[in-house]
Amino acid sequence: MTKPKVLISDKMDPNAARIFEERGCDVDVITGETPEELKARIGEYDGLAIRSSTKVTPEILEAATNLKVIGRAGIGVDNVDIPKASSHGVVVMNTPFGNSITTAEHAIAMMLTLARQIPEANRRTQAGEWPKKDFMGVEVTGKTLGLIGSGNIGSIVASRAQGLRMKVIAYDPFLTPERAMELGVEKVDLGKLLERADFITLHTPLTDETRNILSRERLEAAKPGVRIVNCARGGLIDEAALKDLLESGHIAGAALDVFAEEPATDNPLFGTKNFICTPHLGASTTEAQVNVALQVAEQMADYLVSGGVTNALNVPSLSAEEAPRLKPYISLAEKLGSLVGQLEGPDVNAITIEVSGAASELNLKPITAAVLAGMMRSWSDSINMVNAPILAKERGLDVREVRHAKEGDYHTLVRIIATTPERRREVAGSLFGDSQMRLVEIAGTRIETDLEGHMIYIVNEDNPGFIGRLGSVLGEAGVNIGNFHLGRRLPDKHKGGDAVLMLTLDQAPSKEVQDAVCALEGVKKVRALSF
Template identity: 60%
Template sequence: MAPRVLISDSLSETAVQVFRDRGIETDFRPNLGKDKEALLAAIGEYDGLAIRSATKVTEKLIQAAGRLRVVGRAGIGVDNVDIPAATAKGIIVMNTPFGNSITTAEHAIAMLLACARQIPAADASTQAGKWEKNRFMGVELTSKTLGIIGCGNIGSIVAERAQGLAMRVIAYDPFLSDERALELGVEKVDLGELFQRADFITLHTPLTDKTRNIIDAKAIAKMKDGVRIVNCARGGLIVEEDLRKALDSGKVAGAAIDVFSEEPATANVLFGAPNVVCTPHLGASTTEAQENVAIQIAEQMADYLTTGAVRHAINMPSITAEEAPRLVPFVRLAEQLGSFAGQLTESGAKAIRLEYEGAVADMNTRALTAAALAGFLTPQLQTVNMVSAPAYAKERGIRVEETRREQAGAYESYMRLTVVTERQERSVAGTVFSDGKPRVIQIKGINMEAELTERMLYITNRDKPGFIGRLGTTLGEAGVNIAGMQLGRDHEGGDAIALVSVDQAIAPEILEAVQAIPNVIQARPLTF
């Protein structure tokens, strides 16, 4: 029986024809996604569901989808899809991560100009019959410094366009290498320096735990008087109340905002502020972009439904059915090693080296490397997956190296990941035991054996008496239960590592107390 696809949002006729040309029975019902009950009643008849943002793929919908194998989102954001529920049901979720890049970058430049010259307010005033030339005094972009927060695919396009406007461009991105910055012609700086130097600031970073509220009152206080801020990335990157106060006081001369903490934004603290330009999340809204992402998602879904090929999947590794049983535990190991290193890496990564030794060296190391890169990049990007991770790494100028060799040590299979930054190299190694569970067996050259759990505390310290007792007391007094603890050291009295599994999250004040323990060098919470 031919696969059957439902398109429940508005996609182009060209995309619909892509499905039909591939022999896929296609029902184009662009308004169905707005009717939850009707969609729920119909979903059980389809193998594929193609959507934009109007359709909400909830757990309830997924449970009713008895045949559904793939959900395709025409666009990058998958906030309207319950990915854990889809994964549990074995449904692949795909998106089109690069289809909107130029359109979003162009909108950011348009917002930059609109903010600098107060175009929306001047338009409203003029059309109201006023002639207020003196009121709308603007500023030039030429020779001004543009600070870009997040210099990935979209940010790099903005940098190129801004240079065409004769702006000086500085950029902050933890994954931007010196080589990539040189190639782009931007100056790489840390976040504090960007705040101090930039005349204009534009955000092009995903919303993660590390980037949420990246611009707040403290950040604004570091900025130049009269700075102008543009956000066409994600709501939640800016504390909107703090920005409003800065606009009212004149500290921030202007802002151009396309995304909001709550959408649809029918009311917002920024509305009515002096010299603020607001648009209703139009970053991806051009005819060309909408056509591109619609065709791309149709092609991706058609490939999967007819050949089994998987591209740009959020929740599915690129692994064939034949190799999956043997490879999956090593994919998990690779993700964990990458995540471990990614959570501890704060400066720009120049290179990532993967070493495969023993039986694992004969496996699909391309998939394992992709899994390791996804794990490494996820703390910063979150939407990255095994398919898109190599592209994201290349885009940020991170050199990826693979080495394969025969077994030389005690382990049948051995995998080591090394991150090279401007300041140091950090390595973590692991293996998979006969129980199929991944284990970390070496950190920074120090041997230890540990299973990575959901919540952990990573501590580097000097090997001196009393540390373990003080650590247990500190965590116990804070109400944090220790589920397990693994220790390692390079030599007696030298450098040591503690990897502690805990049952509760480590609050900032608890982390400060741990860091205050004598001989502790570094303490970081980790999640897996």
């Protein structure tokens, strides 16, 4: 088996390459390439490990014909075109926990630095002055800290601030009352936070909803004398408004580690009174750089070797422990989806994935993605579990998931119900011995068969002599039957009704063979299948 091949294109801890190799990947470390050089090289690789320097553009992704995963050693993925990666079926991962402590500590350091005006006091003291009377700081003890965002980093900042005897309030739409109680913070809306906070720190990603979350209007509504710290992302604060309000004294101080445009070599805020800044150092500690490099290598190797998905931004997470248990279900779901796609074509406008018994205890998102990938791959090339849900949404496909904990006739079952403008199609499959995949029902008919290789699906009137006539047609055409499976839909137990046949063939049936089968008396439907 060929080993997955990984390219590390940005400088990171050398132990990352060692982890890739130990976990069964070949790895090249080639840093500092131009976009043109990376574009020429990327087609060789299954994985791409980056930091912030490499820009994964649509042009790079078009050339990355074998790429399966991009791993960002760090939190921010502004340098990756995630929608384009998703459309190409490439998983995008980051490492949100590797530098959380480092970034939180930097925010606390910036807050304390603001409170005591340390940079300016340092500069003037080293210039030979002794400006003691010009620097009257403020204590943080007893002050109110307002968190905008209370996720991984925000929660650490809250803990550190509480250790400084600060009162912490938080604005975060995703913060539950239970989580707020666990963190020891008071949940408030943004307006109340601005009214009450003596210090504000931001800990949110940059999205359409959070861009300029501290706009001019909101900064003007903040408590007079507030001090603001941003070690999250540039673009969260209206920088022009911040400068004006610092100069007017409404805002007593601001400390930024990030800017709307980086590198920020010429920003209007530079030189403003009571403004301090650092060059995006939030994650810049030795410990953090090692942590994120090792973490991204572990995550990418898990995905490439065993299928585990951790900290992915465009697909559901699937732990390395879950992956072996889910693997046969994903294969079953993909084959059932493929069966539906081949039988119904692109006319499907709604699909329901029902699981029962043991399957109901599993992570359903990967199973659903596998059904969609199998179904849509029969209509279009380059479909996988990453881009199938996105393409299904773009098509307006109505996708539903249903769980039934109770077992039926099978200890575990995956049922697909597909609807077209003309009809409703149901297929169901199960696992035997937790690994052997079987189709167990199609079109309301019990039938047990593997879905593999070349097959032909036939619906015919259940009359004597049909199987012999079918065998003759296939034999005369030189088509050998590998397996033969029959199910009957009878109005009573003795006669009439339809029969459903699923035959595994040693070769794909030609159009002439299919036409000959279709011409047999009593045949209602014939469809060649391939798995």
